[in-house]
Amino acid sequence: xxxxxxxxxxxxxxxxxxxxxxxxxxxxxxxxxxxxxxxxxxxxxxxxxxxxxxxxxxxxxxxxxxxxxxxxxxxxxxxxxx
Amino acid sequence: xxxxxxxxxxxxxxxxxxxxxxxxxxxxxxxxxxxxxxxxxxxxxxxxxxxxxxxxxxxxxxxxxxxxxxxxxxxxxxxxxxxxxxxxxxxxxxxxxxxxxxxxxxxxxxxxxxxxxxxxxxxxxxxxxxxxxxxxxxxxxxxxxxxxxxxxxxxxxxxx
Numbered sequence: 001x002x003x004x005x006x007x008x009x010x011x012x013x014x015x016x017x018x019x020x021x022x023x024x025x026x027x028x029x030x031x032x033x034x035x036x037x038x039x040x041x042x043x044x045x046x047x048x049x050x051x052x053x054x055x056x057x058x059x060x061x062x063x064x065x066x067x068x069x070x071x072x073x074x075x076x077x078x079x080x081x082x
Numbered sequence: 083x084x085x086x087x088x089x090x091x092x093x094x095x096x097x098x099x100x101x102x103x104x105x106x107x108x109x110x111x112x113x114x115x116x117x118x119x120x121x122x123x124x125x126x127x128x129x130x131x132x133x134x135x136x137x138x139x140x141x142x143x144x145x146x147x148x149x150x151x152x153x154x155x156x157x158x159x160x161x162x163x164x165x166x167x168x169x170x171x172x173x174x175x176x177x178x179x180x181x182x183x184x185x186x187x188x189x190x191x192x193x194x195x196x197x198x199x200x201x202x203x204x205x206x207x208x209x210x211x212x213x214x215x216x217x218x219x220x221x222x223x224x225x226x227x228x229x230x231x232x233x234x235x236x237x238x239x240x241x242x
Binding site for chain 2: 006009029
């Protein structure tokens with residue numbers, strides 16, 4: 001009860017006159033925001049490019065190297081006594 | 083292709099301009115409360131607003147139905163939280179008696195009517211902390227003019 005009254009008082013305190021918005025704020029935000037957005041898009045594209053290139057390199061390497069195939073044994077057990 | 087892009091860009095800019103026309107006054111009011119500057123001399127609040135709007139516009143296409151006002155307010159609060167520690171003394175505004183985090187909680191909860199849970203998520207605090215900070219700040223603000231320099235115990239930020 002009293003807490004709500006206090007909160008209402010603070011709300012009224014905060015509800016003072018609004019400052020005037022300078023006209024250049026919007027243009028500035030537009031300009032800088034567009035640049036930031038472009039840079040962000042470029043970075044994203046670059047990241048995708050790197051990921052795709054990595055994938056291609058891996059697939060080519062795997063196809064050539066075939067690491068799942070066991071290498072032929074280089075040493076054979078000694079064959080004596082027959 | 084290029085023409086379509088240009089048209090899309092123009093449409094986006096128009097949408098953003100009409101958003102700013104409707105929202106900037108209220109956002110600047112909130113920013114000025116946060117920086118505790120007088121309403122007619124608020125360079126810090128203006129910079130805060132410009133930065134928040136810049137980020138909002140940079141993400142304009144990726145809002146995906148999110149309210150741009152919510153987004154801008156979030157950016158504003160986050161930026162203030164990041165930068166406020168440098169200068170945490172009041173500058174004569176209504177909330178000068180409070181520390182930066184208390185100001186954030188009061189402005190979001192009581193000035194903007196953001197729910198406790200959302201405020202907590204935005205500031206990265208537990209809900210109980212938000213509640214207690216809010217209660218303490220309300221007590222400070224309604225207990226009449228206090229002597230200056232009464233920084234709250236939570237705001238023990240080392241002066242830079």
